[in-house]
Amino acid sequence: MSKYKITSRQAFLIIVTVISTSGLQPSFRNYMRWAGNAAWLPLALSIGYGIAFVWLILVLAQRFPKQSVAEYAPKVAGSLLGYPLVLLLIAIFFLRGVLSLRNVSEFFVAAVLQETPISAIMLVMVILAACAHWADLEGLVRFNELANPIIISSFFLVLMGTLRINFWNLLPVFNKGFKGLLPVFQSACSDLSIISYILFLYPFLADPEKATRTGHRHMAMAGFLLLLIYLNTLLTLGSAIGETFTWPYLVVTENLRLLERGEALFIVVWTFAAFVRISFCFYIATLGLCQLFPKLRVQWVGVAMLPLATFLALQADNLPTAVKAFTLFNHTTLYVELLVPCILLVLSIVRKKGGSTDEKVSR
Amino acid sequence: MKRYLVSLITLLLVLTLLTGCWSRREIENLGFATIVAIDKVEGSAEEIELSVQFAITAALSGGEQGGDGGGGSEAPVWTVSTRGKSLACAIQEMRSFVGKFPFWAHTRVIIIGEELARSGIGPAMDYFIRNRHFRHSTYVMVSEGPARDLLEVSPKLSLLPAELLAELNRMTRETSDSVSRTLLELMQSLVEEQTSELLLPLLAAHKTPVTDEASPSPEKEETAKAETESLQFIGLSVFQDDKMIATLSPTESQGVLWLRGESNRGNVVVEVPGRGLIVQRQVYGRRILRITETDGKPQAKIIIFQDGDLVEHNIDQLELSPAAIEELDSLLSAHIKAVAEDALRKIQTELKTDVIGIGERIYRLYPRLYNSLSWQEYFPTMPIEVEVKASFRRTGELLQSPLSTKYSQR
Numbered sequence: 001m002s003k004y005k006i007t008s009r010q011a012f013l014i015i016v017t018v019i020s021t022s023g024l025q026p027s028f029r030n031y032m033r034w035a036g037n038a039a040w041l042p043l044a045l046s047i048g049y050g051i052a053f054v055w056l057i058l059v060l061a062q063r064f065p066k067q068s069v070a071e072y073a074p075k076v077a078g079s080l081l082g083y084p085l086v087l088l089l090i091a092i093f094f095l096r097g098v099l100s101l102r103n104v105s106e107f108f109v110a111a112v113l114q115e116t117p118i119s120a121i122m123l124v125m126v127i128l129a130a131c132a133h134w135a136d137l138e139g140l141v142r143f144n145e146l147a148n149p150i151i152i153s154s155f156f157l158v159l160m161g162t163l164r165i166n167f168w169n170l171l172p173v174f175n176k177g178f179k180g181l182l183p184v185f186q187s188a189c190s191d192l193s194i195i196s197y198i199l200f201l202y203p204f205l206a207d208p209e210k211a212t213r214t215g216h217r218h219m220a221m222a223g224f225l226l227l228l229i230y231l232n233t234l235l236t237l238g239s240a241i242g243e244t245f246t247w248p249y250l251v252v253t254e255n256l257r258l259l260e261r262g263e264a265l266f267i268v269v270w271t272f273a274a275f276v277r278i279s280f281c282f283y284i285a286t287l288g289l290c291q292l293f294p295k296l297r298v299q300w301v302g303v304a305m306l307p308l309a310t311f312l313a314l315q316a317d318n319l320p321t322a323v324k325a326f327t328l329f330n331h332t333t334l335y336v337e338l339l340v341p342c343i344l345l346v347l348s349i350v351r352k353k354g355g356s357t358d359e360k361v362s363r
Numbered sequence: 364m365k366r367y368l369v370s371l372i373t374l375l376l377v378l379t380l381l382t383g384c385w386s387r388r389e390i391e392n393l394g395f396a397t398i399v400a401i402d403k404v405e406g407s408a409e410e411i412e413l414s415v416q417f418a419i420t421a422a423l424s425g426g427e428q429g430g431d432g433g434g435g436s437e438a439p440v441w442t443v444s445t446r447g448k449s450l451a452c453a454i455q456e457m458r459s460f461v462g463k464f465p466f467w468a469h470t471r472v473i474i475i476g477e478e479l480a481r482s483g484i485g486p487a488m489d490y491f492i493r494n495r496h497f498r499h500s501t502y503v504m505v506s507e508g509p510a511r512d513l514l515e516v517s518p519k520l521s522l523l524p525a526e527l528l529a530e531l532n533r534m535t536r537e538t539s540d541s542v543s544r545t546l547l548e549l550m551q552s553l554v555e556e557q558t559s560e561l562l563l564p565l566l567a568a569h570k571t572p573v574t575d576e577a578s579p580s581p582e583k584e585e586t587a588k589a590e591t592e593s594l595q596f597i598g599l600s601v602f603q604d605d606k607m608i609a610t611l612s613p614t615e616s617q618g619v620l621w622l623r624g625e626s627n628r629g630n631v632v633v634e635v636p637g638r639g640l641i642v643q644r645q646v647y648g649r650r651i652l653r654i655t656e657t658d659g660k661p662q663a664k665i666i667i668f669q670d671g672d673l674v675e676h677n678i679d680q681l682e683l684s685p686a687a688i689e690e691l692d693s694l695l696s697a698h699i700k701a702v703a704e705d706a707l708r709k710i711q712t713e714l715k716t717d718v719i720g721i722g723e724r725i726y727r728l729y730p731r732l733y734n735s736l737s738w739q740e741y742f743p744t745m746p747i748e749v750e751v752k753a754s755f756r757r758t759g760e761l762l763q764s765p766l767s768t769k770y771s772q773r
Contacts, residue, residue: 035388114495116385131373171727237547253501255547 005206009217010141012211012218015195017148017276020155021100024107024193024270025230026323027330030187034180038173039239040231042181045351047223054195054215058334060106060345063203065353069199069344070291075270076115076159076348081293085340088195092287094309094335095283096194099326101125102313106272106322111250111267122313125278126306131301140276140283146265154269155225159232161256162174169238170287176239183331188226195219196235197284199341200291220309244320284352368708370426370535371487374501394463395420397525399438400510401475401487404446411479411487413453414444414511415465418523438517438524451491467496471525472532473503473546474566476510477600485553492550499577500548502532505546505607507567516594524594528566531596535564539620539629539645541596553605557733560722561602566632569595603716611706618706621699622719624650624748631671633691633698639678641757643695645671658681661732662746663721669699669753676764683762688755689704696751715743 022028031039063071069089074082105121113121130142133354198215206209233248236255242248253263286302348354398416422439443461447453473491475484482520491497506513518527532543541564552561571592588751594612599611599619611619620626631643651666673683681687717723722742725731 053573110495113386120385127373168723168727172730175730238551238765240558241551244554246700251499251547255545257500261498360518 001042004137004204004292006137006141006201006204008207008210008214008219010145010204010353011201011205012064012195012214013148013200014197014276014280015192015218016225017151017273018145018194018280019191019226020151020229020237021104021270021273021277022226022248023160023233024274025100025103025156026246026326028230028248029235029243029246030327031184032234032239032248034176035184036176036180036239037170037234038171038181039172039175039184040227041229042185042318043188043223043230046185046192047220047227049185049189050192050195050219050223051187053193053217054219055197055212056345057196057198057341058212058215060341060348061199062208063311063348065208065346066203067076068288068291071139071203072354073344074352076351081343085229085291085343086288087337089231089340090285092291092336093197093281093288094285094305095312095329096333097278097285098309098312099322099329100274100278100281101309102316103311103326104278106319107247107250107274108267108271110246112264115207119310119314122310125275126310128275129279129282130303130306132275132360134301135285137201137283138285144276144280148301150269152225155229155232156267157262158256159181159228159267161258161262162252163257164210164255165232165235167235167240180325182201185323186334187327187330190330190337191226192219192223193334193337195279196337197280199330200284200288225361246323249271251268262266274357282306298304315354365454366534378599384425384534387635388466392464393466394461395469396448396465397468397469397523398496398514398528399467399470400473400474400476400506400514401450401479402509403479403482403513405478405583409448411448411450411453412444412446412476412511413450413457414442414514415457416440416442416514416524417461417463417465417701418469418525421561424521427590431474436637440523442511442514442552444511450487453736454676467494469496470497472508472528472565474513475505475563476505477508479510480505480563480602481598484602488546488550488553490604491546498544499550501546502529503544503546503549504528504532504564504596507565509599509640513568513594516592517761518593521662531566533596533621534562535596537628539626540617542616542620542625555723557721557738559623560716560718562718563600563602563606563607563694565598565600566594568592570591586764588608592716599712600745601714601716601718603714608716608720609714611709614702615706615709618702618704619704619710619718621669622650622665622707624648624652624667630674631669631695631697631699633693635678635694638681640676640690641673641694642675643671644668646672646678647671652719652721654721654725654728656729656732659732659735660741660745661725661729661736662748663724664748665703665719665750667703667749669695669751670755670756672759673755674759676762681729681764692754695755698754699753700749700751703751707747707749711743711745711747714737717742721745724762 036044066102070086073086076082077085103123105118105125108121110117111117202208229249233242233252236252237248246253253266282302282305286298286305288302290296290298316325376606395418396415397418400410400414404410404412417440419439419441443457445453445456447456457465479487514524516524518524520532521527529576535541535543542562544563547559552558596615599616600607601609601611617626626648627645629645631645633641633643635641647670649668653664708715722733722738
């Protein structure tokens, strides 16, 4: 593998790891609170959305095979619209990283380090994220390749260790009505929309011809993993008590009969997943900026960006505020992440940019 | 040069991670709580009494017995009590004189005093479920009388009273005359509105009869304490919402557990009219709950499937032929049905509390029907049919008892 080339599998494997950290976010609690027993239905539907979204961004990316969105967006949409659209995507990744940093740190404080100041945990995460920037894309994807099987295994181990599964917890299906289904769908789709990082990574793919197939497969894997983890939580706890916990999945891991007190091991494993999620969000934001402004270097921009991220992550005064910020962010960014590639695709078709008609500019 | 500089900065940053951890607790500074008991303070509506049994780790590691390190039959534990308006306040008070940081992760059992249970346990449970150190798999039970008093027992075959209680909880699966409930299960029952009402095991002191009648009266209290040799479950405590409303005897508990489908083991003693007793060791138990709707009202049918082994009988001239077994099966079924119906009658007419989970089943399968009812009012009058299909499967190593035949003529 050359320094700046990664395989499609490596690129799309990231989404599986990133989605696996949903149990470390307050998402599940929100799902149960909004839709009760039926939340798994919109979650299952969101897999379809995710696959369709992968198709959309790959159609766009394949029109400009050797360029990132930061390079072709200004050409397709003009400088006035193109740059803001790219900056919007970059901002979303940066903020996603900020919120993940806060949520994951809160999780570790609650789960293992009750008396450690959250800023200390963030500092560690930020240092690790900085190291990831120095390791560059190749280092990140290789680390993810190594950690991914361990991370995925941990969820299956939890599932196997859960003896208290009660299928009656699925009934009655619509105990909270239909109103909550849409927010769950939005939130899950927003989580899966993180795959839009491919717009920035596409020129790095060594085998772009495999991207569509690999992308769909990995998106389905990520979606099913999310569904599996959620169903494990719902069937173990039930939605009534599940919604009272901040991290219901943590409670599930604390109640394993086959692996008593095994959650400590799992939390260590999930630290890797959290590291990948946070580092990757920041890395994509940094990479996007560097693609917009080619004179910038990823490493130094990353190092400069991380203190700002920590500062922003600490802005929420308390846990409920952080959870609310996360929820609001998920609902709003879904539409932005969907609209940006849609606008660019429509404009590229209308203006006959890209594809067979467009010039292919190499980096 | 730049690379060296970056490496140096990274190294320095990483070094900051090696300086220790805010949340560290040195093991020698920890007090390992094994049992937590909470009671209502007499004459105070607000205060609760917290009693904690700490393991004396030095005595444990040395294999010594005795809380004072002086040997004897006392368990290597130290029991302390404090009072406070909340558990957090009581724990802080406790820390001021215990000299160790209470470590809750090894707490096996939470005992709730009867008086507190009758006044409502919901508020007291918040601390346990919120605090990360308490395991959700911790067993919870209600004591007959004050919970604090039960911490004074010194078990003979277990090193720690907590071990005895954990073992008693596991034993409920073998006896099926009580149940074990964990903190998580308790919370699920309390939080879910439509679930069956809460049942918790009822714990009491196991006392041996007084033999020394000549004891002078001032020492009578001490003698009474010495009588308490162990702890035992004496049935179940029944809750409505978060308040304990009644207790069930072991036989009633057995009936309720059959109705709930939670009875899998234990002896069933069947009287054969005019002939003697037969004892079955149950090895399998299952319940099917069928809900039907008639005139907009639900009806329930509970079918109990049960089988086990004949382990003992004292009936003369009983040859265990297929016809005889069939007859015994019907006697067994009738016995189980009678016990289950007695328990059902009590919970329907006396307690008016659905501890079987029929309401939950109706809610899950027919939520509209459930919501159209006032369940608390409907349950006592609900038609519930009980059917039992019980059988003897094996008879041990005997088909005919030689001893009962020989000696029954005496």
